[in-house]
Amino acid sequence: MEKSQSLKVDKTLIELLQKQSDTPFSTTYIRDLYIREIVDRQRPGRNQLRKYIYKELLRLESARLVKRHGGSIGRGCQFVFCPEHSSVEIETKPSPFGDSDSNFEPSMGVETQRALQEELFQRRIELVASIGEAEEYQHLYNKYPALRGSVKEQYLESRERSTKLLGQLRAVETVIAQIGLPS
Numbered sequence: 001m002e003k004s005q006s007l008k009v010d011k012t013l014i015e016l017l018q019k020q021s022d023t024p025f026s027t028t029y030i031r032d033l034y035i036r037e038i039v040d041r042q043r044p045g046r047n048q049l050r051k052y053i054y055k056e057l058l059r060l061e062s063a064r065l066v067k068r069h070g071g072s073i074g075r076g077c078q079f080v081f082c083p084e085h086s087s088v089e090i091e092t093k094p095s096p097f098g099d100s101d102s103n104f105e106p107s108m109g110v111e112t113q114r115a116l117q118e119e120l121f122q123r124r125i126e127l128v129a130s131i132g133e134a135e136e137y138q139h140l141y142n143k144y145p146a147l148r149g150s151v152k153e154q155y156l157e158s159r160e161r162s163t164k165l166l167g168q169l170r171a172v173e174t175v176i177a178q179i180g181l182p183s
Contacts, residue, residue, distance in 0.1 A: 005063075005087065005088045005089065006088065006089040006090070006091045007059070007060075007063050007065070007088050007089070007090060007091065008091045008092070008093045009056065009059075009060065009065075009090055009091070009092060009093065010056060010092070010093060010094075010095050010096070011092035011093060011094060011095060012034060012037050012095045013030070013034065013053065013056055013095075014090060014092055016030055016033050016034060016037075017030070017060075017066070017081040018081065020080075020081050021081070022080060022081075022082070023080070024069035024078040024079065024080050025078060025079060025080075025081075026076060026077065026078050026079075027050055027053050027054045027057060027077070027079075028050060030053050030057075031046065031049050031050045031053050034049060034053060035049060037095075038095070038097045044097055049097070052096070057079055060081075061079070063086055063088040064082075064086035064087075064088065065081065065082070065083050065086045065088060065090065066079045066080065066081055066082070067079065067080055067082055068080075116172065116175060116176055117176070119172050120169070120172045120173065120176060123165060123168050123169040123172055124169060126165050127162060127165040127166055127169055130158060130161050130162040130165050131162050133158045134155060134158040134159045134162055137151050137154050137155035137158055138155055141155055
């Protein structure tokens with residue numbers, strides 16, 4: 001039998017359905033399996049995910065890739081994945097919720113993670129030192145009016161450096177948050 005049409009389907013969902021083979025499954029059962037595949041910070045609500053999966057199952061049913069088990073309908077309805085009964089070819093597309101591997105570079109090892117943590121630590125130290133320096137210039141500026149001319153310029157430079165360091169610190173924190181490392 002030659003496949004004539006193609007249907008783009010969520011890669012994670014198809015992989016889960018293929019593991020079910022001829023075993024009946026419910027929408028909530030697949031949802032519970034699916035939710036384990038999603039990184040915590042990208043995880044949608046359980047109800048939102050169930051609705052998404054149900055809509056996808058209806059699409060697959062209309063393409064005859066999925067059929068209802070025993071003619072069941074309504075809540076608790078069970079499906080069976082049966083791609084052999086369809087002339088539709090499955091093309092995978094990425095999950096809209098992201099999957100566990102989507103944010104990780106394959107080459108990122110322990111050394112990269114350690115380097116990022118060290119970078120964060122160094123940026124924090126530099127920022128605290130720079131803020132301390134700016135505060136001291138401000139203190140000297142206020143305490144010794146005769147130094148105002150020379151201290152003011154150094155104070156402004158120190159404040160600018162603190163702002164730049166804060167931006168760098170935030171950038172490293174953002175990268176660490178995106179890859180799921182504790183900061």
